[in-house]
Amino acid sequence: MERLSSRDNPRVKHLHALAGSARDRRKHGETVLDGAHLIEAALQAGMPLKSVFVSETGLATAEIATLVDELPSATSLTQLTDPVFAHVSPVDSPSGVLALIDVPAQTAAPTGTTSVIVLDAVQDPGNLGTILRTAAAAGIRTAWLTPGCAQAWSPRVLRAGMGAHFKLELNEQVDALTSLASFPGRVLATGLSAGARPLYALDLAGSIAWLFGAEGQGVSPALQRRADQIVTIPMAEGVESLNVGAAAAVCLFEQMRQREFARASDN
Amino acid sequence: MERLSSRDNPRVKHLHALAGSARDRRKHGETVLDGAHLIEAALQAGMPLKSVFVSETGLATAEIATLVDELPSATSLTQLTDPVFAHVSPVDSPSGVLALIDVPAQTAAPTGTTSVIVLDAVQDPGNLGTILRTAAAAGIRTAWLTPGCAQAWSPRVLRAGMGAHFKLELNEQVDALTSLASFPGRVLATGLSAGARPLYALDLAGSIAWLFGAEGQGVSPALQRRADQIVTIPMAEGVESLNVGAAAAVCLFEQMRQREFARASDN
Incomplete structure (x- = not known):
C-alpha cells in the first residue's frame, strides 16, 4: 500500500x-x-x-x-x-x-411520479442532511433542492445524511416551479395562511410534493402560491413553529403512517 | 443609558x-x-x-x-x-x-404527572435545543436531562430551543432511574429489541415518559431496561435509524395526533 x-x-x-x-x-x-x-x-x-x-x-x-x-x-x-x-x-x-x-450525475430535467421533497433554500448543512435522512427513512425517493440550499454532497451534509444520499435521487440547483409544472400529484407546503388545514385532517394518499423552506423565512412566496394546499402542524398554545427538520419528520411520517398503518381513513 | x-x-x-x-x-x-x-x-x-x-x-x-x-x-x-x-x-x-x-431554580426531586421527556446524554447543543422546542410544541411540559447532556441553558441550546426553555419545567443533572421510580405513567423508549412494537400500533393515551438517547448509542442499557415498552418507528427498507431530533418529533407528534385528532382508536 x-x-x-x-x-x-x-x-x-x-x-x-x-x-x-x-x-x-x-x-x-x-x-x-x-x-x-x-x-x-x-x-x-x-x-x-x-x-x-x-x-x-x-x-x-x-x-x-x-x-x-x-x-x-x-x-x-x-x-x-x-x-x-x-x-x-x-x-x-x-x-x-x-x-x-x-458526485453522481443528476437528471437534467427532474421529474417525479411518486412523492418528492422540495427543499427551498435550506442553508444549514446539518438541517439539510437530517431532512434527507428523514425523507429516505420515510420512503421518499426523490429530493429537489433549489439553488439557495447548501451543497448536498458536502462532507457536513453527507455526515448528517448518514447514507441517505445513496438512497435518494438527489437533484440540486432545481428550478422548483418548472419541475412542479409536470408533477402529477398534489403540492403541499407547511405554513400559516387563510385556507390552511391541519396535517391530521388531510388524506395523504397518492403522490405528494412536500415543500419545506429555510428556517425563519419558510418557502418562498412564489412556491407557496404554487401549493395546492397549505398545511399546518397543530401545536401547543403559544408555540409558533418547529425546526424545519422536525416539521419534515412530522409530515413525512404522517404520510408513512397513513400509507402503512391506518386501518381506516380519518377523513 | x-x-x-x-x-x-x-x-x-x-x-x-x-x-x-x-x-x-x-x-x-x-x-x-x-x-x-x-x-x-x-x-x-x-x-x-x-x-x-x-x-x-x-x-x-x-x-x-x-x-x-x-x-x-x-x-x-x-x-x-x-x-x-x-x-x-x-x-x-x-x-x-x-x-x-x-438560570431558573429547578425542583430538587423532579416528578411528573403528565407526559415527560427524558433525554439521556444528548450532547449536541443543536439537537438538544431542537428536541426541547419540539417537545414544547407537542404539548410536553416537563423535561428531565441526565448528567451526560449538554448544558441546557447554554447560548447554543437556548438559540435552538427558540423559547422552549420558558415553556418547559426543565430539570438538569437528573438521576432518571430514581425519578422514574415515582412516575405514575408508562415508560417508552425507542429502539430495536425483542418485544418492540411499532409506534403506530400503540395507544398513547395517558401519561408517558419518553426516553430518547444520544445519537449513536441510544438510551443507556439501564434506562432501556426500565422501559415498559420498546417502540420502533417503522422505516423504509434498508434505513436503520433517524436523527434523535427527528425520532422525537415523530413520537411526540403521534401522541399529539392521537390525543387531539384521532376519532377512533387504531388499537
Missing part, C-alpha cells in the same frame, strides 16, 4: 481542497466520504469509490480493517500518516478513513 | 465569560439570552431580566428599539459599542441585543 507523509503531495492537496471547499468540489465533480459508515453505505448502493485513504491509527481499528478487507479488489488504497490524515479530514476528530467519489 | 466601550470593563468581562464558558454559567447561576426573539419569549413567560445590553447598530433597528421600549421600566439597560458587543456575543453574527438572566 502506498504511504503518503507530506502535505505537499498533489493527491493530499487535492483531497484537502475537496474536503474544505465547495468550489473545488463543484469544479472537479468530486467529493469526500468520511468514515466507515458512510463508505459502507456507498458500497452497498453500488457506488464506485475512486480511491480510499486510511490513517495509520484508523487501519489499526477493527471496523476500518474490516472495511478495507471488503473493498473491491481494484480499489486504489493509500495510507496517510496521522498528521496528514488530520490535515485532509473534514472533521475535527478524524475518523481514520476517507473515500474519494464522483 | 450607560455606554461601555472597553473590553476591560468588569461587566463586559462577566458577560463574555457567561457567553463562552459552561463553568462560569454554572458558577454564577446565570446565562445570556441572545437576540430579540429569545428575550421577548422570556418576557412573555414573566422571567426577570437582570440587565439588557444593546449594540449601537442594534439599537438603530426597529425590532430592537421596540423591544427596548417594551422593557419593564426598572430594567437595567446598557449600550455597548459595536466592537465590545461583538466581543461578548456568543454568536458569529451579533444580534444586537443580549439579556443577562438567572
